Amino acid sequence: MVVVPEGDNRERLLCPDCGFIQYQNPLIVVGAVCHWQQRILLCRRAIEPRRGYWTMPAGYLELHESTEQGAMREAWEEARAQIEIEALLAVYSVLTISQVQLVYRARLLSGDVSPGPESLEVHLFEWNALPWEQLAFPSVRWALQHYAQSRALQQFAPFVKPTGESEELE
């Protein structure tokens, strides 16, 4: 059931059996656009949603983990990739699903990558061969486009969600 707890000013979920109040909060997703000799690392998802489609390594930040550590962990879990963080590429507030996505730009420490349990395969794509029609989520497209714009820049403010772009799959 939904209630407004005492001293609060918004509706929260309440378990009527035990009185436990679940505060629902936005979730933090961390990921990285990883490059190696002009090529970009993508992973083909082994899990739903969007199984079979391509994504950058990304996932939920864990407790007691910095955003940079989280991006490095996800690169390892999904692509057995070791990376060096270069810059905070983008901060996307995805309102429909209440996610804040922090996407880093990172350099692979070697081209030796392989699929982790959540990936069917991983691949280092030449820029001109990127699978634009088979990307898993809109934010993967935004991140790749922002990566291209960032390459000429030394210091830059993180990109934000392109205005007018749908957050949903089209």
Added chain:
Amino acid sequence: MVVVPEGDNRERLLCPDCGFIQYQNPLIVVGAVCHWQQRILLCRRAIEPRRGYWTMPAGYLELHESTEQGAMREAWEEARAQIEIEALLAVYSVLTISQVQLVYRARLLSGDVSPGPESLEVHLFEWNALPWEQLAFPSVRWALQHYAQSRALQQFAPFVKPTGESEELE
């Protein structure tokens, strides 16, 4: 009780009465260092923790809210301040409390500010009169120091937590 759910790889909190699994996730805090004619807006906290100490406007991001919207909302709630976001000043991963704090640099649209319900008072401080010894949290000090460093910069990467600095009050 603490369990590892099927298909998961980490411990989660489980309610033994109803089976509800509570995924504990890092929380997102949004705030802003707000300036007006060389002065900085701070609020003296009316609530615990750190009642009576000074902070920038900041608080938890709500569902379906962008990080910029959240920073603007907090400035209004705590200081009745209307602001224009200038830049993402900093992203602090505060590991001990599993918070990711996104702090913006913002310009006040007027010097007309007043305390909201969570503030005892609000004040526009000259830089040389900032209450360094009465700041509520370490991240307020970091943000003020990073604000000073950012003023000369047009485009800059967000600052991160200073290395070697304690996350706790000293």
